[in-house]
Amino acid sequence: MAAEKEANEKTKGKKIDGGSVSRKFTTDSVHGHEYYDQKLGLFKVPIYMTAVWEQFDRNTGDPRRTDRDLDLKYSREENVTVNSLEKALSKLEKAEDALAFNSGMSALSTVYLATLKVNDTILISKESYGTTQQLANHMEKFGIKTVLAGPETGQLVESINKNVNLVIVETITNPLLKVIDVAAVAKRCSEVGSKLVVDNTFASPVLLKPQKHGAWLTLHSLTKYIGGHNDVIGGSVASDKGTIKDLWDWRRKLGNIMNPFEAFLIIRSLPTLKLRFTQQSETAKVLAEFLEDNSKVREVFYPGLNNSPYRSIADKIFSERMYGGVLSFKLKEGREGVFKFFKRTRIIKSSPSLGGTESLATSPFLSAASTMAPEVQRELGISEDLIRLSVGLEDAEDLKEDIEQAL
Numbered sequence: 118m119a120a121e122k123e124a125n126e127k128t129k130g131k132k133i134d135g136g137s138v139s140r141k142f143t144t145d146s147v148h149g150h151e152y153y154d155q156k157l158g159l160f161k162v163p164i165y166m167t168a169v170w171e172q173f174d175r176n177t178g179d180p181r182r183t184d185r186d187l188d189l190k191y192s193r194e195e196n197v198t199v200n201s202l203e204k205a206l207s208k209l210e211k212a213e214d215a216l217a218f219n220s221g222m223s224a225l226s227t228v229y230l231a232t233l234k235v236n237d238t239i240l241i242s243k244e245s246y247g248t249t250q251q252l253a254n255h256m257e258k259f260g261i262k263t264v265l266a267g268p269e270t271g272q273l274v275e276s277i278n279k280n281v282n283l284v285i286v287e288t289i290t291n292p293l294l295k296v297i298d299v300a301a302v303a304k305r306c307s308e309v310g311s312k313l314v315v316d317n318t319f320a321s322p323v324l325l326k327p328q329k330h331g332a333w334l335t336l337h338s339l340t341k342y343i344g345g346h347n348d349v350i351g352g353s354v355a356s357d358k359g360t361i362k363d364l365w366d367w368r369r370k371l372g373n374i375m376n377p378f379e380a381f382l383i384i385r386s387l388p389t390l391k392l393r394f395t396q397q398s399e400t401a402k403v404l405a406e407f408l409e410d411n412s413k414v415r416e417v418f419y420p421g422l423n424n425s426p427y428r429s430i431a432d433k434i435f436s437e438r439m440y441g442g443v444l445s446f447k448l449k450e451g452r453e454g455v456f457k458f459f460k461r462t463r464i465i466k467s468s469p470s471l472g473g474t475e476s477l478a479t480s481p482f483l484s485a486a487s488t489m490a491p492e493v494q495r496e497l498g499i500s501e502d503l504i505r506l507s508v509g510l511e512d513a514e515d516l517k518e519d520i521e522q523a524l
């Protein structure tokens with residue numbers, strides 16, 4: 118009998134680790150996978166490196182089923198390691214179910230394909246991950262229109278009407294870190310019948326569980342805070358059971374399930390998610406305040422700054438008094454200053470990712486936002502002098518020193 122089924126059968130009635138609705142975030146981040154092999158006393162999730170599972174139980178003749186009540190027979194559909202991650206993610210998101218994909222973009226493309234049909238309209242926040250916008254633009258060849266709106270909450274709410282089928286917003290926008298009132302956007306979506314996807318990558322479930330605020334679906338690039346170590350690519354969605362079943366079927370057909378090794382790495386990252394996120398947020402705030410006082414810096418963007426226009430929304434919707442580990446700043450020296458910074462830093466590396474153990478700095482103008490129309494870049498203020506910094510787990514004093522000498 119497959120381990121997941123066996124474990125759950127044997128522990129029936131005395132669920133050793135079935136979880137409860139009242140468990141706190143950190144407990145779920147450690148035990149939320151629910152894996153327990155009674156025969157071996159094993160409570161760490163193994164890497165089930167197998168393509169196939171014997172479909173029918175030799176004793177009972179019944180098909181093997183996973184807890185999702187789907188056949189366990191082929192790892193493009195269901196895999197016990199991946200299922201364990203999905204159980205933990207659904208608990209952390211306070212969602213009914215979750216699915217893991219081999220990248221954040223893979224999760225998003227599955228949502229597009231599963232949800233949209235000819236003559237539909239996607240509304241995306243102007244200030245969002247460039248590839249999310251590019252992929253939506255490619256949907257035009259299937260007769261699907263994309264409109265950009267926002268990036269402020271009020272502008273988004275005003276633009277959402279009954280002709281919009283799918284809305285995509287990021288909780289904290291990239292790269293200028295505006296906090297969106299997800300509850301207000303969700304309310305508008307439900308009034309007009311639009312489906313709301315919240316890309317919660319920058320906030321992580323530590324700060325916000327969009328399902329609790331009325332979002333239809335929560336999406337993550339697991340590559341970022343949830344994976345957290347800059348060594349794995351992955352994506353996830355969380356939603357109600359019916360939606361997840363539909364997306365599961367698309368994932369089966371598209372063949373983009375996460376591999377068991379990656380799932381293992383992310384399960385290994387979960388217990389430290391809140392610790393890492395808390396430390397990264399703390400250091401980011403210290404660095405944002407430090408940069409504000411530096412004469413080479415023109416402007417600093419961080420929702421945790423006392424004078425940030427997004428501080429009050431953050432304090433209203435985030436479940437913790439934290440503001441994430443990413444900040445942005447503009448240099449008086451412009452583009453040249455940016456390149457000098459990338460050359461001179463000793464600890465911080467130039468790379469467009471975020472949320473991992475190593476601090477990374479990037480030029481949004483040249484990376485994630487490079488494909489935006491120049492007028493949109495100008496309107497948003499994504500200019501050549503902008504640096505986005507993802508704060509890792511290094512010591513704050515060492516990072517200050519690194520930044521100071523690089524500037």
Ligand code: PLP
Binds near residue numbers: 221319339352470
């Ligand atoms: N969403 C956001 C906010 C991102 O920053 C990224 C990647 O940078 C993605 C989605 C895509 O995720 P992935 O790179 O894991 O495909």
